[in-house]
Amino acid sequence: MSAAMERIRAVYLLDVPEAVAQARANALAVEQSVEMPVEAIADRHVLADVVARVESVRARDGRFEVVLGIACPTTGPEASQLLNMLFGNCSLQPEVELVDVEFPDGYERSFPGPRFGIEGIREMTRAHGRALTCTALKPQGSSVAHLARLAETFARAGIDVIKDDHGLANQADQPFAERVPAVQRAIHEANRATGGCTVYAPTFSGSPRALEAQARIARECGVKMALAAPMLLGVPAFLEMQAELDIPVMAHPAFAGAARIAPPLLLGTLFRLFGADATIFPNHGGRFSYSRSTCMAIADAARRPWNEMKPTLPVPAGGMTVERVPEMLEGYGKDTMLLIGGGLLVAGERLLERAREFVAAVRR
Amino acid sequence: MSAAMERIRAVYLLDVPEAVAQARANALAVEQSVEMPVEAIADRHVLADVVARVESVRARDGRFEVVLGIACPTTGPEASQLLNMLFGNCSLQPEVELVDVEFPDGYERSFPGPRFGIEGIREMTRAHGRALTCTALKPQGSSVAHLARLAETFARAGIDVIKDDHGLANQADQPFAERVPAVQRAIHEANRATGGCTVYAPTFSGSPRALEAQARIARECGVKMALAAPMLLGVPAFLEMQAELDIPVMAHPAFAGAARIAPPLLLGTLFRLFGADATIFPNHGGRFSYSRSTCMAIADAARRPWNEMKPTLPVPAGGMTVERVPEMLEGYGKDTMLLIGGGLLVAGERLLERAREFVAAVRR
Numbered sequence: 001m002s003a004a005m006e007r008i009r010a011v012y013l014l015d016v017p018e019a020v021a022q023a024r025a026n027a028l029a030v031e032q033s034v035e036m037p038v039e040a041i042a043d044r045h046v047l048a049d050v051v052a053r054v055e056s057v058r059a060r061d062g063r064f065e066v067v068l069g070i071a072c073p074t075t076g077p078e079a080s081q082l083l084n085m086l087f088g089n090c091s092l093q094p095e096v097e098l099v100d101v102e103f104p105d106g107y108e109r110s111f112p113g114p115r116f117g118i119e120g121i122r123e124m125t126r127a128h129g130r131a132l133t134c135t136a137l138k139p140q141g142s143s144v145a146h147l148a149r150l151a152e153t154f155a156r157a158g159i160d161v162i163k164d165d166h167g168l169a170n171q172a173d174q175p176f177a178e179r180v181p182a183v184q185r186a187i188h189e190a191n192r193a194t195g196g197c198t199v200y201a202p203t204f205s206g207s208p209r210a211l212e213a214q215a216r217i218a219r220e221c222g223v224k225m226a227l228a229a230p231m232l233l234g235v236p237a238f239l240e241m242q243a244e245l246d247i248p249v250m251a252h253p254a255f256a257g258a259a260r261i262a263p264p265l266l267l268g269t270l271f272r273l274f275g276a277d278a279t280i281f282p283n284h285g286g287r288f289s290y291s292r293s294t295c296m297a298i299a300d301a302a303r304r305p306w307n308e309m310k311p312t313l314p315v316p317a318g319g320m321t322v323e324r325v326p327e328m329l330e331g332y333g334k335d336t337m338l339l340i341g342g343g344l345l346v347a348g349e350r351l352l353e354r355a356r357e358f359v360a361a362v363r364r
Numbered sequence: 365m366s367a368a369m370e371r372i373r374a375v376y377l378l379d380v381p382e383a384v385a386q387a388r389a390n391a392l393a394v395e396q397s398v399e400m401p402v403e404a405i406a407d408r409h410v411l412a413d414v415v416a417r418v419e420s421v422r423a424r425d426g427r428f429e430v431v432l433g434i435a436c437p438t439t440g441p442e443a444s445q446l447l448n449m450l451f452g453n454c455s456l457q458p459e460v461e462l463v464d465v466e467f468p469d470g471y472e473r474s475f476p477g478p479r480f481g482i483e484g485i486r487e488m489t490r491a492h493g494r495a496l497t498c499t500a501l502k503p504q505g506s507s508v509a510h511l512a513r514l515a516e517t518f519a520r521a522g523i524d525v526i527k528d529d530h531g532l533a534n535q536a537d538q539p540f541a542e543r544v545p546a547v548q549r550a551i552h553e554a555n556r557a558t559g560g561c562t563v564y565a566p567t568f569s570g571s572p573r574a575l576e577a578q579a580r581i582a583r584e585c586g587v588k589m590a591l592a593a594p595m596l597l598g599v600p601a602f603l604e605m606q607a608e609l610d611i612p613v614m615a616h617p618a619f620a621g622a623a624r625i626a627p628p629l630l631l632g633t634l635f636r637l638f639g640a641d642a643t644i645f646p647n648h649g650g651r652f653s654y655s656r657s658t659c660m661a662i663a664d665a666a667r668r669p670w671n672e673m674k675p676t677l678p679v680p681a682g683g684m685t686v687e688r689v690p691e692m693l694e695g696y697g698k699d700t701m702l703l704i705g706g707g708l709l710v711a712g713e714r715l716l717e718r719a720r721e722f723v724a725a726v727r728r
Contacts, residue, residue, distance in 0.1 A: 031651065035529055035705070036706035036710075040709045040712060043506055050505030051503075078574075080533075081596075084533070084618050088530065089618055090621075091618070092621040092654075093652060094653060139410055140438060166453075167438070167448065169448070171440055171445070206440075206442050207442075208601055232448055232600075233600060234596070234597050235596075236601065238598075255451060256456065257457070287391070287395065289459070290456075341399070
């Protein structure tokens with residue numbers, strides 16, 4: 001890459017006294033690039049093209065906003081090395097928060113981005129011109145037969161995407177190799193009966209080799225979507241899995257609460273760059289404390305125009321109820337998938353009816 | 365596994381008002397296991413053997429300490445699923461901190477743990493009865509020839525382990541396939557001249573397939589140790605890499621600053637469980653703000669007796685100097701490797717001499 005190439009602009013908030021703000025900004029630039037005293041560097045190429053630059057320092061809401069210019073070639077470009085340059089060492093400094101990143105035009109072409117995006121998921125589920133519905137198979141520890149029955153009920157109700165609970169991994173109670181074919185078959189049969197096209201997104205988890213084995217099983221039984229937690233798998237494995245699977249992938253935020261990376265950046269921009277076709281996040285007013293504006297910013301980062309990069313489908317979740325559907329639709333618009341899991345399962349015997357109410361409320 | 369098997373005891377600190385502490389503890393148990401309303405669960409096996417239990421709630425330093433009993437089978441047992449059950453969803457709840465985990469005896473046998481541990485690293489470097497020395501090749505952006513020269517100088521000085529800077533990944537300036545054979549050759553030649561046995565630990569980074577390719581290159585040129593950041597690679601890929609490489613692996617803490625997992629737990633206990641033979645952490649009084657007691661607790665977690673599990677070598681680092689060697693040796697004892705990187709490189713023309721002073725100070 002050309003030395004003159006524009007830099008990645010990474011925005012940090014530093015919780016430090018004013019007297020040391022500039023010095024801490026300079027130290028941050030060193031920490032996030034060469035990680036050694038600059039005065040000991042003789043190589044002009046390193047000084048000019050590798051050391052990160054402090055582009056600005058300004059007071060902001062009681063902290064100091066520091067914009068670093070990070071040289072693109074230092075990031076590989078590869079996903080884990082990008083994270084390393086953005087927040088590798090400074091993740092260990094509690095006074096530093098990474099709040100935003102602006103990539104130079106064209107940088108995003110180093111990554112595949114979402115392969116299917118919102119339109120791909122709409123086509124697969126034939127859900128056009130409206131928001132989508134999603135629910136989850138729970139709880140872990142259930143028999144495979146129970147999970148398959150639940151899936152059949154949800155599919156009969158016309159829910160667009162049925163995902164595994166993110167706690168359904170590959171445990172003895174519900175091994176992937178038994179659960180996934182059984183659930184996919186149940187959904188397939190319900191689809192045949194109703195003429196619907198409900199899609200199943202099982203949880204992919206474990207080591208790279210385990211993911212390969214799961215991909216084989218999923219392909220064999222016709223699975224059309226995948227659920228995975230990038231921060232548990234590791235982002236590089238998450239990317240490799242997509243190439244292997246070639247079906248839409250929904251990102252789960254488990255273990256992503258680094259808390260000092262702003263959620264719109266991590267769950268929106270970065271997960272999109274790393275190829276998530278849909279991104280689940282905790283909606284405001286549920287079991288999690290994200291504010292409404294944080295949630296809207298996540299959805300915006302997932303969907304906003306970004307050159308040729310496909311948009312990612314925002315999936316607000318986390319303690320949602322059918323009663324909140326109208327308000328959520330108003331807030332997020334139709335390029336959204338609403339996820340209600342436990343809020344349907346509490347209906348017990350009335351599960352089919354409750355799931356139908358959810359579907360009707362979204363289609364209304 | 366038997367339903368009666370002892371549970372994993374996970375200790376959290378909750379920053380919540382006293383009036384809701386018990387309710388939040390109950391909700392946490394649900395969040396970290398079945399993630400759905402317990403009243404909607406009919407399956408007795410799930411209720412008895414899967415739902416996490418609140419074992420205690422008590423006031424502690426202005427917060428509430430909650431001990432959860434997490435059922436072992438829910439964790440797989442597999443590394444990413446263990447992290448998921450310990451801190452998957454609640455990582456998204458800023459009021460929750462994971463401070464400690466106690467595993468039932470025998471649980472650790474589900475993981476390989478360190479394959480070499482402290483003794484294995486001592487044998488490889490012939491460093492017996494004393495602390496070890498370590499330095500880093502920096503900065504990224506340097507030519508391969510420059511890095512090889514640095515390595516040769518350090519090896520001639522008798523440093524035990526020369527690691528890549530964690531920012532040296534696989535970038536165009538210093539591709540793994542060129543850098544690693546060249547640096548290994550330089551060290552090999554210095555060893556032959558001095559009769560020493562300095563070991564090189566290059567940075568392994570990127571996707572599972574990239575790691576495989578790097579393992580092949582490393583094997584071919586006789587690399588005897590590896591450096592990797594588990595939180596950047598993903599813990600499952602970190603584990604799989606160890607099996608592939610079969611040489612000691614040093615864990616780097618980059619991107620591990622989830623901040624709400626106590627560092628002794630993550631960098632000590634968990635990285636050890638996940639197979640790190642050595643673990644780098646930011647020493648107190650350097651560029652990072654960990655306290656002395658946090659650092660001592662990390663070293664303790666890395667080395668304390670744990671059934672058959674080998675101990676992990678603690679590697680305090682991050683802005684250390686030769687002047688601090690006596691104090692660090694006094695604090696950490698000899699089952700430790702001291703890492704000084706930039707603190708040697710500032711010596712410029714006096715690098716060999718400075719590196720020898722470091723070696724002498726540690727051997728003294």
